[in-house]
Amino acid sequence: MERKKILVTGGAGFIGGNFVQYMVDKYRQCDIYNLDLLTYAGDLTKHKHIETKENYYFVKADIAEREKIIALFEKEKFDYVVHFAAESHVDRSITDPGVFVQTNVVGTQVLLDASRAVDVTKFVHVSTDEVYGELDFDATTFFTEETPLQPNSPYSASKASSDLLVRSYHETYGLPVNITRCSNNYGPYHFPEKLIPLTISRVLKDQKVPVYGDGKNIRDWLHVIDHCAAIDLVLHEGVNGEVYNVGGHNERTNLEVVKTIIKLLGKAEELIEFVKDRLGHDKRYAIDPTKLENLGWKPSYTFETGISQTIQWYLDNKEWWEKIISGEYQNYFEKQYTL
Template sequence: MDKTVQKQFKRVVVTGGAGFIGANYVHYALSAHPDWQIVVLDKLTYAGNLENLEAVLHRIEFIQGDIANPADARKALQGADAVLNFAAESHVDRSLLDARAFVRTNIEGTLVLLEAARQAGVRRFLQVSTDEVYGDLSGTDRHSLETDPFRPRSPYAASKAGAEHLVLAYGISHGLDVVITRGSNTYGPYQYPEKIIPLFITNALEDKPLPIYGDGSAVRDYMHALDHAAGIDLVLHRGAAGEAYNLGAREQVSGVQVAEAILAALGKPATLKKFVADRPGHDYRYSVDPSKAEALGWVRRYSFSRGLAETIEWYVQNPSWWQRVRAKKEHQSLMQTWYGQR
């Protein structure tokens, strides 16, 4: 049978579905596949927020649980056709402070899910990964290909690379139908304000400095969350078993450019830019070649300028969401620990 024939699903499990990219995918999937039964499994850590799903909670089944807990995984996967694993510790800065949670969730949690999927007879397992597994491309003009070797340079990236190896091993060893997406830096609504774009937006709205690492020249390929969701959904349905697919926006934007665009959009002064000490082992360029996903039919809707404008507007229109997050002691502690002495 042709491995790229479009697959059909009825009951789909989205782990980490109350987080940023996961929640955006849930909203996308409910629109694209209104007949789906969607089960969201989320531990509701600091980055998980049921408010992200408030408008659709009546249309999904929500289970609060940990992907690293076998009982929680078995419960969520019962009767599932497909699993999309968004659940992850995902912030590089946090992984530099304490890598243990990253190993537990990103590696051990993925292993638990894979075993539960195998036992439940799940028809497809999609692992949401990152372009950071490829490492730093600074000093070159090339774009990472799916066949490139892994060179992760942070505990976060290393944990995601390890998870990928487990996913592919389960495909080979146990015949589990697995696919992987490697997404570039993503932005949009519901993003926890420790990442650069929501941090800069919310700081600017409160007339606080925008902390820019080093000289601000590090570039990322910023992709809107709904474009990311569409790419993941296409790979779920049409990706070839055992294959990985890069998802990127084909845009290169530096940290300084992000800060300047946000300040200009909000009418804030350039004096809010604050250059801070670089983080250890900072990768200065990521860039993937998404041709393989594009060949499946993936088409992006958002330019960076349009996506950033809509994202800024979302944060402007939803102050109660991000103010509640920023008011939490955990968030304030991280900001002080990480940026206070920089």
Template sequence: MENILVTGGAGFIGGNFVQYMVAAYPNYHIYNLDALTYAGDLSKHQSIENNENYSFVQIDIADRQAVESLFERVNFSYIVHFAAESHVDRSITEPEIFIRTNVLGTQVLLEAAKRAGIKKFVHVSTDEVYGELEFDPDTFFTEETPLQPSSPYSASKASSDLLVRAYYETYGLPVNITRCSNNYGPFHFPEKLIPLTISRVLNNQPVPVYGNGQNVRDWLHVHDHCTAIDLVMHNGKIGEVYNIGGHNEKTNLQVVQTIIQAFKKSENLIEFVQDRLGHDKRYAIDPTKIEQLGWKPVYDFETGIAQTIKWFVENENWWKQIISGEYQQYYDRQYAQK
């Protein structure tokens, strides 16, 4: 049985990937490593926590001694690295946290992987490292697009991408880098646009929209992202970057309106607030390279958003316990007097 280390497996995308891998590969032992910061949640894994091919390890990836100790105990074949601080808004107010986790933490893992002689290190990144596109619908990010990050978050991810590349070029570490567009789906932490909107609409509360709501994002269902990473892990060419996008471009306002309409509520719930600092205009991915590897998304946006809304309606207990306490204090700070 091969051991697979998934970092950040208590988060949104990593958590979905852990569940996907545990079900799809009973011959792999999936180790879920997570520091359990504010966005980490193990309740999502109650259905698999007793599975023989699943284990949880609570470690901060920037804790070199703890990471090295884990690698001394377990012989890993693959590392799929999701663990990261990921919310742009928080990076604007607390950038140093993002540098520690996303840059130093990645270097600690790379060094451990190098010593262990793993088969592959898959580094999960973001299209935000490319900066922004104009509203020209014929322009897209490709794997050759220069890195021009706009926020402390995307700068920290671009830095970690370059470290991964350096470990490949310098030490020959077998790596792949994936860069995805905006994800959505089950267990999405409610500070992000789609779950934030769903939770606010369900509670008949105002829905904050930055600026005029015309910023464009390409939306990718988290299940489609998981299948793409699975493919890259097993079949991706060593050293290559793969962009993963769904060709589902929507303005932020369109996304919010779609959710409001699904609940048959009034668009009077929309509350335009002061725009975010350094807010990129548009992200859009050309996924040709990974499609040539054999991947296709299953979900279009209309199907995926309907499924996501249904999941949040049926799982209110999960997100309601999150939007109290520290989260509510964060929300009040973030949108106060805007």
């Protein structure tokens, strides 16, 4: 039986990186290709334990480089594509929107064209709940797959644009696709500019933790391994052309998340420092994952269990994140928060 080839774009990033490891370990009869440009958030050290496995391959490439991507697809004839590769940090999109359009929109279109050329069995586009805009603080309201797209940041606008491109390739060309839209992820290998790892790394060093505005913005937190399992299910069981929301039913204010981490690390809340709110800061995200649950998915992590394990992971892997927060990242932090 011929081995199936699965291409994972953005497999050196946070969610994509966890997904690559998940797939390499679970599907030993399949060849898993990790395609990544290795930008500032890309890191291959996380894959040291799978580098020698015979079903893992790495390709360094820019998804927006049409000729190179088309040639790669024609050579390898991928059966499945799981597309994570994206510029994903909202703050950076406010500073430089053009980079987000190039990667998230143009890059996605190149991948879609390449996938059409080799007749992939399934193209899964990993998106975000941020394309829906924001919810008010009414705890009975949730994003569903039918919620209109109303992105509020250049990042979410670029993701919404790529979502619509993916949909159009299904409707126009019959390309077998699914779109997943997830809530905020957390877990191992999360880049330190994001709220949870930022808080952990700074609290461990007794440094001030910046919290935007009054800290009352609400996010629905999803453990990255639960997200990987959801994408795996959609890849194999998702109905072509359908969108699936992936949420953890773990709503917390940003301030609650920060205080939880501080408490678990045995530090004082005096480390919290409120800073000027960011532009276009959405009030609340919350997902109704009923459609995905009906497909057979359920999250396995509670927030309490997941956050405790995540903190322990950062305690056990200081060498990984300390290397990242030195140098250029420190310059970015100081520019962004000016504490």
